[in-house]
Amino acid sequence: MSMNDKLDRPEDARLKQLLQEWKTDAEPPASFKRGVWRKIAEADEAERARLPSFWEVMRLLCDRLFGRLAPALACFGLLFLVAGWLGVQTASGKSSKINESMAAGYVVSVDPYLKAFAEKP
Amino acid sequence: MRKSYQILLLGLALTAAVFCGTYLAGTREARQFSRATTPELAWLKSEFQLDDEAFARVSQLHEAYQSHCEEICARVRATRSELEILMQNSKGMTEEIERKLEETTAPRLECQKMMLRHCYETSQAMPPEQGKRYFEWIKARTFQEDFGMPAR
Numbered sequence: 001m002s003m004n005d006k007l008d009r010p011e012d013a014r015l016k017q018l019l020q021e022w023k024t025d026a027e028p029p030a031s032f033k034r035g036v037w038r039k040i041a042e043a044d045e046a047e048r049a050r051l052p053s054f055w056e057v058m059r060l061l062c063d064r065l066f067g068r069l070a071p072a073l074a075c076f077g078l079l080f081l082v083a084g085w086l087g088v089q090t091a092s093g094k095s096s097k098i099n100e101s102m103a104a105g106y107v108v109s110v111d112p113y114l115k116a117f118a119e120k121p
Numbered sequence: 122m123r124k125s126y127q128i129l130l131l132g133l134a135l136t137a138a139v140f141c142g143t144y145l146a147g148t149r150e151a152r153q154f155s156r157a158t159t160p161e162l163a164w165l166k167s168e169f170q171l172d173d174e175a176f177a178r179v180s181q182l183h184e185a186y187q188s189h190c191e192e193i194c195a196r197v198r199a200t201r202s203e204l205e206i207l208m209q210n211s212k213g214m215t216e217e218i219e220r221k222l223e224e225t226t227a228p229r230l231e232c233q234k235m236m237l238r239h240c241y242e243t244s245q246a247m248p249p250e251q252g253k254r255y256f257e258w259i260k261a262r263t264f265q266e267d268f269g270m271p272a273r
Contacts, residue, residue: 066125066132076132083140091147098151102164107262109161110186110239112193112232114263116201 159183169251178246186239193232200225236263 052060066072108114150167157163162183166176204221211218240259244252 062125062129063123066128072128072132076135079132079136080139083136084143087140087143088147091144094144094148095151098148098154099164099168102151102154102161103168103262106161106165107259109183110190110259111236111263112190113197113229115190115194116197 165255169247169255171247171251175247175251179243182239182242182246186235189235193228193235196228197225197232200228233264 064071065075108118154160154163154167159180162176162180165171165179171179200221204218204225207215207218207221240256240263243259244256246252247255
């Protein structure tokens, strides 16, 4: 509900009329405008000086990077490359371990001495 | 939800899919070994690139060898545990312990002869190049001078 709606109520009609008729001859002090602009400048300065929160930075970054197609594609292209490389590296490490364990398993299966100690009853 | 967040989530999901895809593709062969009936033979086939015919020969030799191998293995275990009991019940070196120690060397010698014979047979069952590589590999793993002890 707006201020005008409130003043449209019948009980406020008199107040509305008074406000429309109200005039003042008093001049604001000479420093009034300067003071207002100084306060605005101080508020701006304070806003600039305040460190943005983590989530604000993330939101801004997200908007900048993924709000448009080209940066988003570049970013994900890079991410896919890194993910693919990591996948290959991890798989290579895992495969080496499995291969080594299979090789050891084969050696144990042909060497009765190793088998005797590997499979203690 | 904002459009940029939706794109970010989609991109992250695709990134995870790329990682999983490359990982699964990279470990596919190794994971297949674990599912095989004899994983070590499945590995041998892959490592030495054996065709089905050579693999059948190698598998047959391996299977035939296993019963002898188990027999020697049981003897090694038996002599070792007898020796252990003797050592536990004795406060010093006895003739009985000496005799048992000598007995433990017999299966070792027999084991090495039998194993070496099997390794030669297996290498001959493979194509020449692979057989040579197999023999070098198994020799390094089982007939090391230091018996696998780490170097000082």
